[in-house]
Amino acid sequence: MAKNPTEPSSATVYAQELPGFREVGLSRGEIEHFKTNGFIVKKGLLDSSELGRIVECAWEAAEDLGFPFDRNDPSTYTLPKDHGLFPDTEPKHIYNDGAGIANYFGGSNSGWTWRHYVPCTEDWLLERTARHPNMQSVVSQFLGNNVRPSKRCRGLYLLLPKPGDGDSVGKLSGHTDGTASQLNCMIYAADCPPSGGGFTLWPGSHRRCYYHMETEYNWEPKVGYKEMLSEIQASVTPVEIAGEAGDCCFWHPRSLHSAGVNTSSHLRVVVPCDFQKDKPTEPWPPYSGFSKRTAPGAGKSLLPEDSGKEDGLRMQWWIDTREFVEPDSPPREDMWEDWAI
């Protein structure tokens, strides 16, 4: 994965209300917007009252971890390490028979990221998120009816507030994900105001990134990919998606994107989901930075138990999608040929 920290967020808050934005059905305007920009926002697609239980998991975990959070006092939602509480977690890529790790802290926003993975394979959570009928309806309008059943979502992606004080202000961290996902969705489980760390995306980047790959879905960037990402960041203004609990941002997985910078007083709780068609796939999650075809050439161990070890390939156990087994073809002339839109 190519990463490139940029200056403090200069993103524009997305404010467009496309025809159909409050409906389950995709409108022509939404399809056009998705094709051109790589994303759309469906407001209120999921029931915010059903998502409350997911947010509750974060507060309960904070208590279990001994964080000094008082829900009614946002000034206490500080980085645990400021209280000498920064918890030790296993390296993020430890496979643990597919269960991964319980929590991950840190990330590109200098420690303001908390990923809580515990409930993300549980039926009650999936029924409120990736498997929700409204979600499945939108996904099948994009991809067709043959969608791979969801077994997990990525996690509760939490961003703790980070006051914007001079040099320590958070930065965007533009990157693309090394997955074979065909459609992604960021579910807002809690309200996320502007500057609340909303998911941020460089409009139109999905097209350039799609054509800068050797393969349509698996992760095989062509020479110059990193430089191209830098060029996009230098020339395109990113959009930040603020939203309310229940809003869903659908996005093309080749898009250049970043977590936003949270200078609000809210805890940001987003649940990312990955979707793909139900075609034969590899059994294991994708490695980061390599496709399975290119991984052997890296001279590293491909065993899941070596994931996260020094020199091992890092397995992205938190991703539900898998690389396709059938030979992955080059990007198509019409990049929407394999879609239902």
Ligand SMILES: O=C(O)CCC(=O)C(=O)O
């Ligand atoms: O937290 C976010 O908004 C973005 C997360 C992300 O980019 C990722 O998980 O790959």
Ligand SMILES: [Fe+2]
């Ligand atoms: Fe990402």
